[in-house]
Amino acid sequence: MDISERQKGSVNVISLSGRLDAYSSNDVEARLNAIIDSSQVCLTVNMEKLEYISSSGLRVFLAALKKVRKQNGDIKLVCMRPPIREVFDIAGFTQLFSIFDSEDIAVDSFLP
Amino acid sequence: MDISERQKGSVNVISLSGRLDAYSSNDVEARLNAIIDSSQVCLTVNMEKLEYISSSGLRVFLAALKKVRKQNGDIKLVCMRPPIREVFDIAGFTQLFSIFDSEDIAVDSFLP
Amino acid sequence: MLIAQIPGREQRNCSQEVSIRTLYRVTAEKVMDRLFACTTPEHRAKEQSIFIGLALGAFGLIPGTITIVLSHSTTLMADVLKNAGLVLATFFAWMSIRKMDRGDSSNYNYGYGKLENLSSFIVATAMIIAQVFIFYHIIERFAHPEELGEMGTQLGIIFSSIAVLSSAWLWKHDHHLAQRETSPMMESLWRLYRIKTISTLLVLASLGISLAFRDHTWAAYIDPIGSIILSGFLIFTIYSIISSSVYDLLDRTLEESLQLIILRELAAYFSDYEALHGIRSRRSGGNVHIEIFLEFDGERKMSEIQKVINSMQASLSSRINNSHIFIIPATSPVC
């Protein structure tokens, strides 16, 4: 699991690559919490290189979404691969998250 | 487990004899609930012939006390044998219940 | 309406020495209570069937020993040793229950842990010795095949037939009782007699075949083979006795003392909840999981209720080692 972070204006773009499973979800959770705790609540997560997500990974996103929504922020998901998208569908998470095909559109959608 | 019921003025006097254990507590609970449901909330329980009480028995008394107190009633306990009294002490129930040595004093204590 | 109440005042005719011993006695009585509560006819029937089982088991050892001496059958020996272990375990359980019932609390100052360890240790030791003994005989028998004593075998068949009939009767009888009311003790008892019936049938078959084909040399191996199968039963029977019945007994004892601690807490927080809907507790490994279902006033704020829950959890956790306490808001009775 590789996690990288970039800043695009006021939006924090997090890129995940590899497998987000029970092992790596702790790292991702810690990273997301650190970002949210520093009051950066407009997050875009680029999942282009995410190969696999387990329920632990979904749980991390659910918890993070709860936190940022409370502070009027949001998490936008970008470039999901079909299998990942299917998992999000099965768990009913596509109703919660805004999902985009392009990182730029996602980042722009944060603009008022 | 024998349960008998008498009416002393507005006070319902219930006499228990035998062993109030996991088996018999269901009967006692049903009987107490029937009495309380018929709006008789001033209860005196005569424990002179009660030989033994288990945690299930204590639980029945706790639940019943909750119910009658809600309707401004009370449960007074009468003539406990020393071992029963000890169990009530251990469970901290002597702080909750009014305990008397004589049935008449207990019944009279309901008078305003 | 409510009269201020001073504990220990209104009731003058009682000595009020509250000790930890009482807790043990109470929990002891509870065990007795669940197993042998003798107030209704069903409970009396239950106590009787345990008694009958113990008596028949102990009595059966005598003709068993006689037939072993006469027949030199290893299978019979394994069966009798299995039964002896069973009788021993039942006797220990019975004895502790009797002691508990008499309220002879002075012997239980160290709790049931001691008792549990001692009787399990004795039964386990007896089992291992019996197993070694049987294995030694099996090897001996394979090395020097031996024809069974004819009269002893015939006697063994007669006694085994009686044993099969009586354990089949106890199986049916206890199964009937267990169906009439659910009781874990009766449940495990009828299963025990089922195993006993099957294993005694095995003994019968082994003795019968040995006797019927005693002119063939291979018949000499029937008996040691039967004893190998039976020694499996021996291990299984004693294992189930140690692990389930005795443990169950002591688990329930612990259960009861836990319940008293929980009830004490519920009494202390009496005004903070509306109703108690149930308490569940279970053990896994060294941990105790306790679930308490409480109803709270619907008009109160969640934050207040959370405070109550947290405080009760903290208090119970400090009183019960390795416990995980969950207080679950409920609107209808659970359990």
Add this chain to the structure above:
Amino acid sequence: MLIAQIPGREQRNCSQEVSIRTLYRVTAEKVMDRLFACTTPEHRAKEQSIFIGLALGAFGLIPGTITIVLSHSTTLMADVLKNAGLVLATFFAWMSIRKMDRGDSSNYNYGYGKLENLSSFIVATAMIIAQVFIFYHIIERFAHPEELGEMGTQLGIIFSSIAVLSSAWLWKHDHHLAQRETSPMMESLWRLYRIKTISTLLVLASLGISLAFRDHTWAAYIDPIGSIILSGFLIFTIYSIISSSVYDLLDRTLEESLQLIILRELAAYFSDYEALHGIRSRRSGGNVHIEIFLEFDGERKMSEIQKVINSMQASLSSRINNSHIFIIPATSPVC
């Protein structure tokens, strides 16, 4: 700030066929994931040690078979058959994991129940056949005591020594890995290698004593006695493989599909709680117990929260058979 979002619109390049098969694949991957997650060096080390164990086990069967033929040792036979069963069980687990990993979902339309039954059935059958085979040989050997083949026994001692060293190394290695990070799979693996080390030491001892005292007649009995002890190991090993590892594997699979159902519910009730503090699930018998720890708004009334809790409970209960769902208000993370 929030943009209305229509599912499946923004992302055009994906086929959106959501089927129950996907659920199985997802859960399958998850199993693979937990056991073999290959992203960090530790996980690679873990995958490697399972591989090494399987390869060494399978490879060890060849010299094992040769020495059996040369030495006629029943003990060696019991050991090799035990190892073969172990390799078979590991192979089945491995194969299903591989299949799951490849996302070859078409074979899993009937769920894992089928797979579980099939591989357990095969392993259990192999075990019973092996056990009968060994018992037959033990009896044969007691009836006709036989001196072990000298060269075969010497070879057996050499190969067993290698086996002891390699399984002791795997034991130490896996124990080290298990200590570095808690993983139930590594936990059970190092215990398996511990048993293997001990049982191979037994084989060594049996062969060594037989060889050292081959001039005495009693030495002929050492080997069959050793094989009786080893057949106990055989039963225990295969039992633990069937009951723990394979079951664990499938339990975790079920766990993951449960988690997805629970997450779906948590998504549906997203606005009704403040935070998710943990989910715990466990099975006992045919029942599933699920505990969900949720934080609620402290300013809300208990009655409203109770409504949410009851509704979630009802919804989850209808989706998961034989489930007992408890929603527990929490203020701090659990698990």
